[in-house]
Every structure is written in C-alpha cells, then in structure tokens.
Amino acid sequence: MNEEQLLKTPLHDLHLELGGKMVGFAGYHMPVQFPLGIMGEHKHTRSKAGLFDVSHMGQVTIHGANAALDFESLVPVDIFDLKPLTQRYALFTNDQGGIDDDLMVSNAGDHLFVVVNAACKDRDLEHMRSNLSDCNVKMLEDRALLALQGPAAASVMARIAPETSDMVFMDWRPLDINGIRCFAGRAGYTGEDGFEISIPADAADDFARKLLAEDEVEMIGLGARDSLRLEAGLCLYGHDLDSTTTPVEANLLWSMQKVRRADGERAGGFPGAEVIFNQLANGASRKRVGFDVVGRAPVREGAELQDGKGNKVGQITSGGFGPTLEAPVAMGYVSNEYSTIGTGLVALVRNREIKVNVAKMPMVEQRYHRG
Amino acid sequence: MSLKYTADHEWVKPEADDIVLVGITEHAQEMLGDIVFVELPEIDSSFNQGDDISVIESVKAASELKAPVSGSIVAINEALADEPATVNDDPTGAGWFCRIRLSDPSELDNLMDEAGYKAILT
Structure with a gap:
C-alpha cells in the first residue's frame, strides 16, 4: 500500500x-x-x-431486541449474562474452530459496544451484518x-x-x-x-x-x-492467533464461560463448537506457551522450536526484548507434550541454537485494578 | 586519520598497519532505536566487502552489519555483550564493533568522506 x-x-x-x-x-x-x-x-x-x-481499531455498536443472545451465535462467550456497564474479552470463531478475530464486548445497557482489530474490521463488520440479521450493526x-x-x-x-x-x-x-x-x-x-x-x-x-x-x-x-x-502474555491477532488456531490451542479457555461449554445451559451454538468441544474433551495437539530465553539474543516470530535432537516441535509467534524483564521474551506454539512449564527447548535463530524454557505467563505480573 | 563512511551507515577509521576500526554512524543508531543485543564476528574470520559480519538487534527488529571492507577480524568489542546500548550512547567511540585487517587497502578509496556521507543523509 x-x-x-x-x-x-x-x-x-x-x-x-x-x-x-x-x-x-x-x-x-x-x-x-x-x-x-x-x-x-x-x-x-x-x-x-x-x-x-x-x-x-474498529468501534461497532449493535442494537437489537435480543442483541446479546444473537451475538452469542458468533462467540463462545457468555454475552447474555454480561452485566450492564461491564465488558468482556471475546473471540469470533469460524466453522473449523479457528479464531477469526479477538475483540472486547461491552454491555452498554440498551446495546452492545464492540471493539475489533484494525486489520480485521471490514471482515468483522461484514460477518456481524450477515449473521446478526435482527440487529442494527453500525461501525462508528x-x-x-x-x-x-x-x-x-x-x-x-x-x-x-x-x-x-x-x-x-x-x-x-x-x-x-x-x-x-x-x-x-x-x-x-x-x-x-x-x-x-x-x-x-x-x-x-x-x-x-x-x-x-x-x-x-x-x-x-x-x-x-x-x-x-x-x-503481559497477551495475544496479537495475526501472529499469536489466526484462523487456524482454536481457543483450546491458544490457551484462551478462560474466555469461554461454563454456560457456553458442552454441559452448559447455552452450550455451543457458535461456529466450530464441535471442533472446540472435541478438543476440550480429548485435548488439542498443540498449545500456546510463553518462553524464558537464555542469554540476551531475542528470539523472534517465525523461529523454529526443536526438542534438542533436531526434531521440530513448534514455532515462535511473537518474540522480542522485554524492557521490564531486561531480557528477551517470547511466546509460541508447541506440541502438547512439550508444553509443561520448565520444559527446555531450542529455538533456531540464524542457524544458531538458543536455549528457551517454557515459562509461566504473564512474564510480568498484571496489575489490573480489581477493586 | 578521519573517518570514512559507507552507504549502509557504517564508519571506518584507518589505524596503523592496514588495520581499521569499524562501527555504525549516529544516524544508524538513531534509525535502529534501542539496541539490546549485538552478535559480533569471530576473531580471525575473513570477510569480503558487503558480507554480513554482525547482527544488531534493537527492541524492534534484527539488522545486519555489512563488512565495509574486505579483510580479517583482529579484535571485537567484547564490552558490547553486556552493554549493547553503548552503541546508542557513543556509536563512533566506545560503541565500536570490530577491528579489521584490510586485505585490499585500495577499497578505502571507494568509501565516502564526511561531506559525501552527509550529502546522502539529506
């Protein structure tokens, strides 16, 4: 462009x-x-x-008599019980269980207020308009x-x-x-x-x-x-999340309230529910994890992760230098069996092996004001 | 002797016996932003003019340092391992990268003088 x-x-x-x-x-x-x-x-x-x-970023209002319930047809998230004047993190899923965008949804009282990623906003708007036919969906x-x-x-x-x-x-x-x-x-x-x-x-x-x-x-x-x-361990859409990563693989199950899960009152009804429920029951083959990096060299997006014997076991999706940690920091996807905290792996950077360890996320403590 | 410059924003300072000191310019450090890691070449390794000899990692991204002249590495600035930000603070002094023994001293004639380098920055 x-x-x-x-x-x-x-x-x-x-x-x-x-x-x-x-x-x-x-x-x-x-x-x-x-x-x-x-x-x-x-x-x-x-x-x-x-x-x-x-x-x-895209700011969208959604008006409709049953806007909250209707919106649940697009996200595996409890929107119906979202209290007025509160907001919640949500995901647009697709029929394969992948994530088409991540977003914030606010209950504005008589409507929903939604903030979506800039790079996805045209597609998201079209998606909401075509699927929320009883609602008035407006990009501000x-x-x-x-x-x-x-x-x-x-x-x-x-x-x-x-x-x-x-x-x-x-x-x-x-x-x-x-x-x-x-x-x-x-x-x-x-x-x-x-x-x-x-x-x-x-x-x-x-x-x-x-x-x-x-x-x-x-x-x-x-x-x-x-x-x-x-x-802070937060995902960047298009890098740590994309249309092929599911909420289970992305380690975002906390965003899926019980009421929308397989045995919940309003189970399913969102795109890809079968795939996601199947992964919830039987496990997914890969998982998003964070990494501590040994040494000072940053390990960046795209770096291959190996088990130390030359076998590829995953890939870095975001990485760089963490100024608060004063050390490199990274996240990525690994095969499930390598996702335990403390697991030692090797990241390939310019054909050199950099040691990384699966680490607890977030790397820097979140300091939200929970009252 | 005065500094010579490349279009890739490196400087070369001729010392004695066909040895030159090499680093990046003030403009280069400013473009790169905060430097967090420098991967230096190995001593005794040889390079041709234009080869990648070093990697400079800023918070943003990784970039390569290209050999401004052909030759072999006779010294590296070990201090950059612990204090890579020295390159930001003093790019033409304490933030030097390496010393190269020239294999073809005539290559120096192809580099720019200060006036020539300043001209490409504007």
Whole structure:
C-alpha cells in the first residue's frame, strides 16, 4: 500500500508534532515510536502512564431486541449474562474452530459496544451484518479511541473525569468529559491498570493534549505497545492467533464461560463448537506457551522450536526484548507434550541454537485494578 | 586519520598497519532505536566487502552489519555483550564493533568522506 492510501487517525497532526516515527500499520499512518524511544516509552508506561492512539481499531455498536443472545451465535462467550456497564474479552470463531478475530464486548445497557482489530474490521463488520440479521450493526467512523495505561492512569483520569474513580477492571460506562460524550472501559493491552476511552474524533486532539499536559503522561507508539503486551502474555491477532488456531490451542479457555461449554445451559451454538468441544474433551495437539530465553539474543516470530535432537516441535509467534524483564521474551506454539512449564527447548535463530524454557505467563505480573 | 563512511551507515577509521576500526554512524543508531543485543564476528574470520559480519538487534527488529571492507577480524568489542546500548550512547567511540585487517587497502578509496556521507543523509 503506498503512502497516500494510508488513513490518518484524528491524532495524526499531534503524532507528527511530537516527533512520532510514522509507519503504515493495518492501513493507517501510525507512530511506531516517539523521541523517548521504545525502551523509554515501555518503562514510562510501567512506572507512570502512557497514552496510546488506538483509533485505527474498529468501534461497532449493535442494537437489537435480543442483541446479546444473537451475538452469542458468533462467540463462545457468555454475552447474555454480561452485566450492564461491564465488558468482556471475546473471540469470533469460524466453522473449523479457528479464531477469526479477538475483540472486547461491552454491555452498554440498551446495546452492545464492540471493539475489533484494525486489520480485521471490514471482515468483522461484514460477518456481524450477515449473521446478526435482527440487529442494527453500525461501525462508528467518527470516533477516536485512546488508551491511558500505567500505575498513574487512575489518578490522572480522576483529575479529568472524577466519575471514573470507582470503576474496577472491566467496568465500562458512558462519561461526560467537559460536555463531550465519551465511553470508557477500565482495561487495556499492557498488563497495567488503565482505561480505553472512545471520544468523538473532533474532540480527540484536545483531549489527548489535556492528558499529555499531566506530568505523568507520555505519548507511546506501537513499538512499546507490542513489547508491553508481550510481557503481559497477551495475544496479537495475526501472529499469536489466526484462523487456524482454536481457543483450546491458544490457551484462551478462560474466555469461554461454563454456560457456553458442552454441559452448559447455552452450550455451543457458535461456529466450530464441535471442533472446540472435541478438543476440550480429548485435548488439542498443540498449545500456546510463553518462553524464558537464555542469554540476551531475542528470539523472534517465525523461529523454529526443536526438542534438542533436531526434531521440530513448534514455532515462535511473537518474540522480542522485554524492557521490564531486561531480557528477551517470547511466546509460541508447541506440541502438547512439550508444553509443561520448565520444559527446555531450542529455538533456531540464524542457524544458531538458543536455549528457551517454557515459562509461566504473564512474564510480568498484571496489575489490573480489581477493586 | 578521519573517518570514512559507507552507504549502509557504517564508519571506518584507518589505524596503523592496514588495520581499521569499524562501527555504525549516529544516524544508524538513531534509525535502529534501542539496541539490546549485538552478535559480533569471530576473531580471525575473513570477510569480503558487503558480507554480513554482525547482527544488531534493537527492541524492534534484527539488522545486519555489512563488512565495509574486505579483510580479517583482529579484535571485537567484547564490552558490547553486556552493554549493547553503548552503541546508542557513543556509536563512533566506545560503541565500536570490530577491528579489521584490510586485505585490499585500495577499497578505502571507494568509501565516502564526511561531506559525501552527509550529502546522502539529506
């Protein structure tokens, strides 16, 4: 895709003004880093608060008399019992049990509010429109999405929007910020406490500048977003998850509530349920795990994993350097028999053998505010 | 002697006896971002101009250092193993990569001087 065809987020001018290094990402001009650098941005987010522009993601509203129940036909997740003004992680599955996207679903009271990945949003919109025929599915094109993440996020938000102070992890609600209608969820993609705030596009620049004027807040690019989520053990769609990985293989069973499982009250009814239930009962042949890497050389996406005798047993799907860990960090898929924590394997990097050990995820403790 | 430069953003500093010191430029370190690992060549190994001699890993990605001249490696900067960020902090000083004994000293004539290198950056 050439430069001119890339879309701009409502914060584009601000990114340029702040010295953002811009790259093409999912069809958008996005900042990969600012002058602070990926390492500095990562550490700043873990110690204070980072502001992320995630306006490239798809924001969708779903209205319908039975929207929650209808939506359950697309995800192996309990949406019907999702309490008003809370949100939940979900997966769009396909007929093979694979994952077509991962998303956040909020119960907005009289409708659902859904956030999907930028690279999948056109396909997701078509998928929802064609399968939720009794619902009105609308992509909100005129809103920005900002994330404020880090241990100081809550105190910064409390100064600007005091009504956020009693929210806990996975709460979601409409907010009035100086007369501007926003929605905020207390969640994120860094493993830290924080908020994701949907705001009208024409108010986003002012709001971002207001946040950046607070001492604790720095603008953060996609580079640090990736290293933060990797340390937190969170999946990146298109890398750690794709249309061939099932929720069982991806180790995302926690996102499938009992009520939707084989013996649940509303069992199945989502694409690929038979495949997924079969794997739940009999096990899958591979599993997503995290790795500690011995030494300093990063092990990156695509690196083959071997058992030490030259047999391929898996592959790295995300890897890099973890600035908080001050060590390389990686995740990938291995054959089930090698998925136990502590299992020693070998990753091939430029034909060299790098020792890795299956490790507990997340690598860096999640610090969500659960109240 | 003054530094010579390649279009791949490496610098070469001629020392005595056909030996040169090699590193990456300020511009290169800035483009790479935070460097977290450097894989250096083995001492006594030989390379032709343009061969990959080293791997530089930043937080973002891995990139190759190409041999700016042909020759054999006579020394490597061992300190980079524990402190790879030295390349960011002082790319033309303490962040040097290796010393190469030139096999064809005339290759130096093909490298750019500072004015020539600055011209390709603009």
